[in-house]
Amino acid sequence: MTELEAIDRCRKGDIAGLHVLYEMHRTKVYNLSWRMLGSPQDAEDALQEIFLKVFDRIKNYRGDSAFSTWLYRMTTNHCLDLLRRRKILTFLGFENAPEAEDKKDSEKAINLGLSPVVAQALEKLPAKQKACLLMREMEEMSYEDIAAALQLSLGSVKSNIHRAKALLKEILEKEGLSQEDV
Amino acid sequence: MKRNFKIQEIERALARMKKETPEPVVFDRVWYKLEDRIQSRTRPQHIVWKPWGHPVRWVALAACLCVAVTGVLVQQQANENNEVASYLVNVSNPMATISHDQNIVKVSALLSDSPSSVPEMSDEVHIDSLATDEIFL
Numbered sequence: 001m002t003e004l005e006a007i008d009r010c011r012k013g014d015i016a017g018l019h020v021l022y023e024m025h026r027t028k029v030y031n032l033s034w035r036m037l038g039s040p041q042d043a044e045d046a047l048q049e050i051f052l053k054v055f056d057r058i059k060n061y062r063g064d065s066a067f068s069t070w071l072y073r074m075t076t077n078h079c080l081d082l083l084r085r086r087k088i089l090t091f092l093g094f095e096n097a098p099e100a101e102d103k104k105d106s107e108k109a110i111n112l113g114l115s116p117v118v119a120q121a122l123e124k125l126p127a128k129q130k131a132c133l134l135m136r137e138m139e140e141m142s143y144e145d146i147a148a149a150l151q152l153s154l155g156s157v158k159s160n161i162h163r164a165k166a167l168l169k170e171i172l173e174k175e176g177l178s179q180e181d182v
Numbered sequence: 183m184k185r186n187f188k189i190q191e192i193e194r195a196l197a198r199m200k201k202e203t204p205e206p207v208v209f210d211r212v213w214y215k216l217e218d219r220i221q222s223r224t225r226p227q228h229i230v231w232k233p234w235g236h237p238v239r240w241v242a243l244a245a246c247l248c249v250a251v252t253g254v255l256v257q258q259q260a261n262e263n264n265e266v267a268s269y270l271v272n273v274s275n276p277m278a279t280i281s282h283d284q285n286i287v288k289v290s291a292l293l294s295d296s297p298s299s300v301p302e303m304s305d306e307v308h309i310d311s312l313a314t315d316e317i318f319l
Contacts, residue, residue, distance in 0.1 A: 026209050048216050137196040165189050
C-alpha cells in the first residue's frame with residue numbers, strides 16, 4: 001500500500017491505513033520526540049499521542065505539502081506544547097525543579113546516544129532553537145521542510161539554527177569544557 | 183580551564199551524535215496501545231453525548247440554554263409590542279388603516295355612481311311603448 005492509499009484509507013477511518021503510516025514514519029517521529037523531550041518514556045507517550053492526532057486530524061490534511069512535513073509539524077507542536085506545559089508546572093512547583101533533573105541528564109544522554117555534555121547544553125537551549133537545530137543536524141531536514149514543519153519563515157529557521165549553535169558554544173565555553181569532553 | 187570552541191567543532195559533535203541511534207523501542211507495544219485506544223473510542227457507549235462530563239461542557243450548555251431562553255423572550259416581547267402598536271393605531275385613527283389597505287381599489291366618484299337610474303328610465307320607455315302597441319291592437 002502506498003502512502004497516498006494509506007492516507008485515503010486513514011481518512012475513511014480505516015485503522016489499517018494508520019498502521020501503514022505508523023510503520024513508515026514511527027522511527028523518525030520517535031527519534032525527534034526523544035531528542036526534544038529527552039526521555040524514552042516521554043517519546044513513547046508522544047509517539048502514541050501524535051499518531052492518535054494523525055488519525056483524528058487526517059481529514060484536515062489537504063496534501064499541499066508532503067505528509068512527512070505535516071507529521072513533523074504535528075510532532076514539533078506536540079513536543080513544544082509538552083515542554084511549555086512542563087515549564088509552567090515547574091514554575092508552579094508541581095514538577096521537580098530543573099536543577100534537580102540536571103543530575104539525571106548524563107543518564108538520559110547515554111540512553112539517547114548523545115554526548116552527555118552536549119545533551120546537557122542542548123537542554124538549556126530555548127525550545128524553538130533546539131527544535132530547529134535537532135531537525136537540521138540530527139534529522140538532516142532541509143531548511144524548507146523545517147520552516148514548513150515549524151511554521152516559520154526560511155530566514156527565521158536559519159537565524160534560529162545560527163543562534164542555537166552560538167548559544168551552545170557559549171554554554172560549553174562557560175562550563176569550561178575541552179573538545180575531548182564534547 | 184576555559185576554552186574557545188569553534189562552531190565547526192559543535193557541528194562535528196552533533197554529526198557524531200547523529201550516527202548513534204537511540205536504543206530500540208518496542209514499537210509494537212506502542213502500536214497495540216494506540217490500536218486499543220482507537221477501538222475503545224469507537225465503541226457505541228463512547229458516542230453517547232455527555233454534556234455533564236466536564237465543567238466546561240456545563241458552562242457551554244448553560245450558555246446555550248441562556249441564549250435560547252433570551253431569544254424566545256425577546257421574540258415574544260417584540261410580538262407583543264407590534265400587537266399593541268397596531269391596536270393603538272386602529273383605535274386612534276381607524277380610517278388610516280382603511281386608506282392604507284392595499285386591497286381596496288380606489289374608483290372615481292363619477293364611475294362609482296349607482297347605475298340603477300339609467301335602466302329604470304329605459305324600462306319606463308319600453309313599458310310605455312308596449313302599452314301603446316297594445317292600445318293600437
